[in-house]
Amino acid sequence: MPSNNGIIFKAVPDSYPVPGEHMEFVTREIDIENFPLADGEILVKNQYLSLDPYMRGKMRHPSAKSYSPAFEIGKVLDGRGIGIVVKSNKKDCQVGDYYAGLIGWEEYTHILANAKSGIESLANEITKSNAPKSYFLGILGMPGLSAYVGLNKIGKPKKGETIFITAASGAVGQVVGQIAKIKGLRVIGSAGDDAKIKYLKEELNFDGVFNYKTCNTDEKLRELCPNGIDIYFDNVGGETLETVLNHINIFGRVVACGMISQYNTKTPYGVKNLMQIVGKRLLIQGFIVSDHYQEMGESFQKEMGEWLKQGKLKYKEDIVEGIQNAPEAFVNILTGKNFGKMVIKIC
Amino acid sequence: MPSNNGIIFKAVPDSYPVPGEHMEFVTREIDIENFPLADGEILVKNQYLSLDPYMRGKMRHPSAKSYSPAFEIGKVLDGRGIGIVVKSNKKDCQVGDYYAGLIGWEEYTHILANAKSGIESLANEITKSNAPKSYFLGILGMPGLSAYVGLNKIGKPKKGETIFITAASGAVGQVVGQIAKIKGLRVIGSAGDDAKIKYLKEELNFDGVFNYKTCNTDEKLRELCPNGIDIYFDNVGGETLETVLNHINIFGRVVACGMISQYNTKTPYGVKNLMQIVGKRLLIQGFIVSDHYQEMGESFQKEMGEWLKQGKLKYKEDIVEGIQNAPEAFVNILTGKNFGKMVIKIC
Structure with missing residues (x-):
């Protein structure tokens, strides 16, 4: 049997x-x-x-x-x-x-x-x-749709803007970055491993990348985002979110996709600078991808399928x-x- | 002279x-x-x-x-x-x-x-x-417009929903509560003084009120919002925001109008449960009222002026x-x- x-x-x-x-x-x-x-x-x-x-x-x-x-x-x-x-x-x-x-x-x-x-x-x-x-199960499934929905519906990207993506080589992050590149954004990403960083830079042509385990996120964002951050695609939450709120521009958008830094701890990080939300008129919005499959699944399959065929997306x-x-x-x-x-x- | x-x-x-x-x-x-x-x-x-x-x-x-x-x-x-x-x-x-x-x-x-x-x-x-x-300078000025813009543009109130308002007897809060009542919401407010609480209950007909200095906010929200909170009009930030995030419903909206609890401290409160933003698909949005005067000033003056004349608003x-x-x-x-x-x- x-x-x-x-x-x-x-x-x-x-x-x-x-x-x-x-x-x-x-x-x-x-x-x-x-x-x-x-x-x-x-x-x-x-x-x-x-x-x-x-x-x-x-x-x-x-x-x-x-x-x-x-x-x-x-x-x-x-x-x-x-x-x-x-x-x-x-x-x-x-x-x-x-x-x-x-x-x-x-x-x-x-x-x-x-x-x-x-x-x-x-x-x-x-x-x-x-x-x-x-x-x-990835780029043409829920993670890809997460990237597509989060970036388009919440991030509302405009050509020339700067996006910062954490967990940037992950199932969702790598798709966010590539769609953002197609849309003419300056794309900055972080990950926790030099091989991932190399992949983002050399294979996916991110404009700026850093290893958050060996670099200071605050310093790197200052260096790599001279015009600030317009969209933060947040996969990690916690202290990184706090740092980003100090670098994000007026009318910035935070796409709250995940907060993996907080999933395995009994002492979650307290974000102390939410005051920035008011002064900078920020939007922070969470979403669950399955809410959007009915509405956006079809346009997602069509657009992503085209980009894949044209060689514009890697995974x-x-x-x-x-x-x-x-x-x-x-x-x-x-x-x-x-x-x-x-x-x-x-x- | x-x-x-x-x-x-x-x-x-x-x-x-x-x-x-x-x-x-x-x-x-x-x-x-x-x-x-x-x-x-x-x-x-x-x-x-x-x-x-x-x-x-x-x-x-x-x-x-x-x-x-x-x-x-x-x-x-x-x-x-x-x-x-x-x-x-x-x-x-x-x-x-x-x-x-x-x-x-x-x-x-x-x-x-x-x-x-x-x-x-x-x-x-x-x-x-x-x-x-x-x-x-109040109900027909910027504080009134803050209430009007924050509630309508960010809160997007629907009849039957529950709104919670902090600093509810303040320049903005009392207007938010009264507009929300006009729109058919269940209105819960907190303030830090029994005379204010009495005013909210007896003069403005709030559905539920409590003195946050003498009551436990978490307990009171559980008691007064049996169906959860759909809109939080936040004037205080800090620990209260954290508590509200535990009571807010799926697809809840946080209108980030002010965070007065954080204005006079060198040790701001760290909000530890931002994870709720993802799971509950929350929207948290800040705004500065002067951004909206051109766009909404006219409809605001007209609608508020009518309500005042009809005796539907007090101030x-x-x-x-x-x-x-x-x-x-x-x-x-x-x-x-x-x-x-x-x-x-x-x-």
């Missing part, structure tokens, strides 16, 4: 999750032939699983409310993924079709009739497209093979050890 | 300014008959001077940049005011006309030809209106007589000892 190994959520972490302690690899088997499917259900053989920082927010006690439900202790972790239908009891869904949506951190996932991830329509795009399938992926390696890969995202969009290749 | 006493900016305060130490009363005289006026200039006898919290931000070292220039040491302080033209060398400006604009903290002000306060057109409104003249003023009392009155705003819009009646 084929294996259906997976990763169980074992305990709520206080700080960084630890493989084995908070996420446990379990070996299981699956009897596909006799697998029972109710009306409208399918069984999917998983190909790619997306690992993303937001998942850390779901590793919490269920009493703490948030936009996305907490993971359940003892159950398989889940996330967005791509797979192939291997058994179907659903109308218009054939064996061999692509599936895009919520899957488990496992080899096969049983998709219930009422499952709704909001990205089901991606399956059609995958079928039509020549792009690597994994791109639909760096960090593909790790084997579901058993997912826990460590996930921790690597949180500590910044990944390089590019983290995807688990399951089969 | 008539007196032209005034208040000089004497030294930059570290914390709360102290009358005599940072603001000095000086006695002077003025020879109106022989007062020289260049082309386009006028001499104004001041009637009312508006004192506002933003002035604290101008009592700084000139090296610290901000939206409004620093006060100059040794010069008379200034602010928005209303006066009567007593001498004119300006076309279309007659002796006896109303003047609205920037004046000194003094009895007579020499208005230069290129003076531009952005509120000159208020003089026409004052001439036409039956409302008390001082209202044009509490704290009128202090005599320019010599301006320094103490100003400190009272910063410590919350004023009750209603602070105006100095000069003559």
Whole structure:
């Protein structure tokens, strides 16, 4: 019988999750032939699983409310993924079709009739497209849409403006920077590793880059943004956000996409200069990408697809093979050890 | 000869300014008959001077940049005011006309030809209106416009929503609350004095009120906002903002009008839960009212004027007589000892 190994959520972490302690690899088997499917259900053989920082927010006690439900202790972790239908009891869904949506951190996932991830329509795009399938979990999926929505709807970029992007080589950041370049902005990015910095400068042609672990962010922003910052695409929050508020221009926009510096600490950083919001007439706005898929998904696929075909966009992926390696890969995202969009290749 | 006493900016305060130490009363005289006026200039006898919290931000070292220039040491302080033209060398400006604009903290002000306060057109409104003249420094002036612009353009109120207002009996807060009531919102306000609380409840019919000095803000918000907060009209910043971010609803809006809790401290409060901005898709936006006078001044005067005539709006003023009392009155705003819009009646 084929294996259906997976990763169980074992305990709520206080700080960084630890493989084995908070996420446990379990070996299981699956009897596909006799697998029972109710009306409208399918069984999917998983190909790619997306690992993303937001998942850390779901590793919490269920009493703490948030936009996305907490993971359940003892159950398989889940996330967005791509797979192939291997058994179907659903109308218009054939064996061999692509599936895009919520899957488990496992080899096969049983998709219930009422499952709704909001990205089901991606399956059609995958079928039509020549792009690597994994791109639909990255530049052509939710991270890419995060970049597109955050930059366009909140950042409202104008040619000649300066944008600063943190976690700039990450799944979202690298797309933000490239779209901003296409739109004629001066693009400054930071990351925590010299190889990433080199990639941003040499491959993506960022106008200015620095390693925030070895440079002083305040000094670097003064040097690299002589005309200040108009848009800050914030993936990290905390002290960096505080520093940026001192460099941001009047009528600046802060796209609050994520605050990864605050996800694994019990003593969050207190931002002391929010006064700048008033004096500089700043806009700080958060968003969750799934709110925007219905509205912007189509224009996103079209525009990004064109840019990709024209060679205007590149995308760096960090593909790790084997579901058993997912826990460590996930921790690597949180500590910044990944390089590019983290995807688990399951089969 | 008539007196032209005034208040000089004497030294930059570290914390709360102290009358005599940072603001000095000086006695002077003025020879109106022989007062020289260049082309386009006028001499104004001041009637009312508006004192506002933003002035604290101008009592700084000139090296610290901000939206409004620093006060100059040794010069008379200034602010928005209303006066009567007593001498004119300006076309279309007659002796006896109303003047609205920037004046000194003094009895007579020499208005230069290129003076531009952005509120000159208020003089026409004052001439036409039956409302008390001082209202044009309050509910019909910049504080009223702050309420109108902040609530409508940033808060985007919808009937049935809940708004929370800090400094709710202040120059801006009391207007925000009353407009919000007109628009069908549930209105909750806080202030630091039981008389203010009573006024908000009994005179302005707020739905819920509390004294933040004697109650726990977190508990009170839980009790008074059972459906959460949709709009926070922030006049204070700091720890209260942090508490509100825990109570604000998904897609909530924070109107960043002022952060008076942070104006007189060298150790600003660090807000630790900005993570909520992402998860709750919050919008936090600052604004400076003078940016909006051109665009919204007319609709503001029309709508507010109607509401006032219909008795739908009340306005509490704290009128202090005599320019010599301006320094103490100003400190009272910063410590919350004023009750209603602070105006100095000069003559």
